[in-house]
Amino acid sequence: MAEKKVSLGKEFTKGLIKENPVLRLVLGTCPTLAVSTSIVNALGMGVSAMIVLICSNIVISLLRKIIPSKVRIPVYIVIIASFVTIVQMLVKAFVPALDAALGVYLPLIVVNCIILGRAEAFAGKHAVIASAVDGVGMGVGFTLALCCMAAIREVLGAGTFLAGAQDLLVLFGDNVLGGFNGFTLIKEGSALSPMTVFILAPGGFFTFGLLMACANRIAESRGKPKAELKGCEACPMAGSCSIRADGGACEDGKEEASA
């Protein structure tokens, strides 16, 4: 595993659209669909996962020469789980409302494919700083995707925007920003009523599909080859694919690079 030279700027920006973990790599779908019913939840989830991702990327990258490759997955999981436990305790202590809202999805960050995927595909092969930057980029991409989905779902499905903002603002003290707790766009009893389906699972999938199409469109318009046509060339994981690095292709019978 020779270390490639990487440009830090590129490592950061690739996570935003081109290799956006949710919309382009389709990782971490479960928390994405479950948590993106309100922007506040999405933001909390995104930031928590980002912290875990950055920390685990750094530690795994530091230990990458020590970890035997045969047991690397259990080792990664242990590292990730430690950070998730820390983050969960912090969230419980400082933003308890968020902990209640996210419920089981907070501890489930342990098995979030994005974090394990980045450990496997990037942090295990790259130097510390590059891995940290990759974590930041992927984390921001995850948070952005979650927030975009949540914005659409919350506005259409509940008729509110940033509802429950105090849950997060409690970090900075009581009644910050004059007790701002979100806008109610569709008032109760008005002629319009929110489309509840967008808060439910089907609406989550609709929004997910829509945003994926948009992300593909943007990524392709920037000269990325079309996803269906070019095989490995078009795979968003191509840059860090170990099968490809060995000169093989993952198409014969196997799925795309594992995550």
Place this chain on the structure above:
Amino acid sequence: MVNGKKLYVSASPHLRSTVTTRRIMLDVILALVPALIASAVLFGPRTLMVTAVSVATAILSEFAARKIMKRNMTIGDLSAIVTGMLVAFNLPATIPLWIAAVGSFFAIVVVKQFFGGIGQNFANPAIVARIVLLLSFGAQMTNWVEPFSWKTTPVTGATPLAQLAAGETPSASLLQMFLGEHGGCLGETCAAALLLGGLYLLMRRVISPIIPCSYIGTVAVLMLIKGHGDLQFVAYELLSGGLLLGAIFMATDYSTSPLNSKARLIFGIGCGLLTCLMRLFASMAEGVSFAILIMNLLVPYLERMTAPKPFGTPKKEKKEKKEAAQA
């Protein structure tokens, strides 16, 4: 012998059918007109307004979507009008007009155009629109009014299906049920008008009888078992809810129903089975739309399961089995 001028060589097809999408859609629209008239008589002129809004939104959405996606214009094939009418037929007469518009928009843009337009959609647009609206606006979507009450003050009432689900005999007589004098969505109540439209489509060979017959037949048989042979119960079940509308106009949609007869038979039976299961055991009174949607999703598998054997080819499976036995 062969004169050069008379020998005409061209690629197949050599005979073209005169049937066009436009003609089929026109037939479906004509077949829907009796039900539209019946709804206007039963639930008042507001139903025409709802239908107009729904159709207009469908056409506008189709126009806008095709323009924005830079695809060729398909408004001329009239399929948007059919979708708009079917969406409206699935709404109660009291529905706020903007909800009808949302439904049509959703049907055309999300279900149809996002997947490539006419012939490419995986599920019936009107069915999905109905389900989305039902999940989104539960209260408005189940606000039924009694027929003819629009002349004085609209009175809300239970649908026969809800009464059946509660174990009561519906307040409408069987003749009233047949003529549509009961609460329900605006296009689904008048069985006579729907059957008239269905007969017209059958005569024009726009639809094949397999799906509607197997669908309605399955429901009849299962309800006969459930009612311990009570024919009146069966008749009420068949005439209430969206069964006829669904079986005749929605389950037979070309792009979302199977092509060959065997698959069509399974498709119809599956729809009937799911409808009965939902009517009898689910928390909702009606299951037609969900049944058709689920079967829509299964169509590719049904097609693959029942793919006909090309003429003259050996029977593959038996041969393989024999070889396996020999080995």
